[in-house]
Amino acid sequence: MAVVQIQMNKPEQVKSFALFNLGFRPFFLGAAIFAVLSIASWLAIYTAHSVVQINGILPSQWHAHEMLYGYGMAVVAGFLLTAVKNWTGVQTPHGKPLLALFSLWALARVLLLFGTSLLAWAALADLLFGLLLAVAIALPIIKARQWQQLGIVTKVLLLWTGNLVFYLGCFKLLDNGMLYAINGAVFLFISLILMIGRRVIPFFIERGVAHLVTQKIQLQQYKWLDVSILVLFVALFINEIFVHVAVVSSLLALVLFALNGYRLINWHTPALWRVPLLWSLYVSSWLINFGFLLYGLQARLGIPTLLTLHLFTIGGVGLMTMAMMSRVALGHTGRDIKKASPWLNAAFILVAVSALFRVVLPLFAMANYTGWVVTSALLWIAGFAIFLVVYAPILCKPRVDGTYG
Numbered sequence: 001m002a003v004v005q006i007q008m009n010k011p012e013q014v015k016s017f018a019l020f021n022l023g024f025r026p027f028f029l030g031a032a033i034f035a036v037l038s039i040a041s042w043l044a045i046y047t048a049h050s051v052v053q054i055n056g057i058l059p060s061q062w063h064a065h066e067m068l069y070g071y072g073m074a075v076v077a078g079f080l081l082t083a084v085k086n087w088t089g090v091q092t093p094h095g096k097p098l099l100a101l102f103s104l105w106a107l108a109r110v111l112l113l114f115g116t117s118l119l120a121w122a123a124l125a126d127l128l129f130g131l132l133l134a135v136a137i138a139l140p141i142i143k144a145r146q147w148q149q150l151g152i153v154t155k156v157l158l159l160w161t162g163n164l165v166f167y168l169g170c171f172k173l174l175d176n177g178m179l180y181a182i183n184g185a186v187f188l189f190i191s192l193i194l195m196i197g198r199r200v201i202p203f204f205i206e207r208g209v210a211h212l213v214t215q216k217i218q219l220q221q222y223k224w225l226d227v228s229i230l231v232l233f234v235a236l237f238i239n240e241i242f243v244h245v246a247v248v249s250s251l252l253a254l255v256l257f258a259l260n261g262y263r264l265i266n267w268h269t270p271a272l273w274r275v276p277l278l279w280s281l282y283v284s285s286w287l288i289n290f291g292f293l294l295y296g297l298q299a300r301l302g303i304p305t306l307l308t309l310h311l312f313t314i315g316g317v318g319l320m321t322m323a324m325m326s327r328v329a330l331g332h333t334g335r336d337i338k339k340a341s342p343w344l345n346a347a348f349i350l351v352a353v354s355a356l357f358r359v360v361l362p363l364f365a366m367a368n369y370t371g372w373v374v375t376s377a378l379l380w381i382a383g384f385a386i387f388l389v390v391y392a393p394i395l396c397k398p399r400v401d402g403t404y405g
Helices: 002-008 024-046 059-088 096-113 119-143 147-170 177-208 223-243 246-266 270-274 276-301 305-331 343-364 366-396
Strands: none
Touching (some): 024 096, 024 366, 059 119, 059 147, 059 177, 059 305, 147 177, 177 223, 177 276, 177 305, 270 276, 276 305, 276 343, 305 343
């Protein structure tokens, strides 16, 4: 805290390069840059225009790992390092410690962009980053005695365990380690979105449309519904990762679709469609919910599991994280969230349509599958390129109110 006080009292510090003032800044910028570079690299590999050597694992496993444990973990790190500071009032890493933490994440990503020849070094940097991130968010929670927040730390540790399992599989130390790690990460990210989304999305909608309606909006919330969704999702996670009874997964997923759909209907108000930072969150929530529907129907209708996973990851994780990053970056740099860039509409639409090309169109025209995949990748790249143009200056410059953060 003493360091923060010194920095806040020096005007030249406030006016300087602000990228490492708070966790969301470097990790959101890094995530967006990596979202473009990693998918561009994967597109080159997928279309046989790349000489990157990937040995010991499938190229698709390399791609999945980097988007989940690379891109996804960067967004989680940026969000939690910022949110935990707000929840606890205790400073999270900033300045040189934040630079060091971010450098570990970035080093792992750069090494893996060149394939698997430096896999051991990448694994070392990646796993050290995950452990230090867990410590960085746990210490403020413990110091503030906010024990109820330790569930967040548990999920970060589970993601770290999944990453460890992936690398153990790569080095032939654990059978099917890559498969466990990838499937587990998808479920863990969806669980984080469901948990954090339940906390913030209704609140964001109520606050975000207040200036657009004449009467105060009060969205309906039900404790029984929240508990039911949590229990069913945990059951689905356990069955899919460890038990593998297809009929049970189908039933659980369909019930989740119904219950979560009912919750989302209760979160709806027509005014949200006039606010990009709201409709993007809401559309992403529904894409996740349709993921539950596909999961429930895939065995009966012969829907490839790969399509369901991409609905979760592109429409769910991708669009949701872009929307969250957009809102957090504005709010935590002192900017008015009601005056978001009009270009965000285009960025959100591109990522949402990317999910449709990757998942929906192949259901009806599998013969054009390669074309759909390439188009989806290009739409994703374009969406995140727009995000970068809009947010890179915001993330690098100091807060507009002159305070440190």
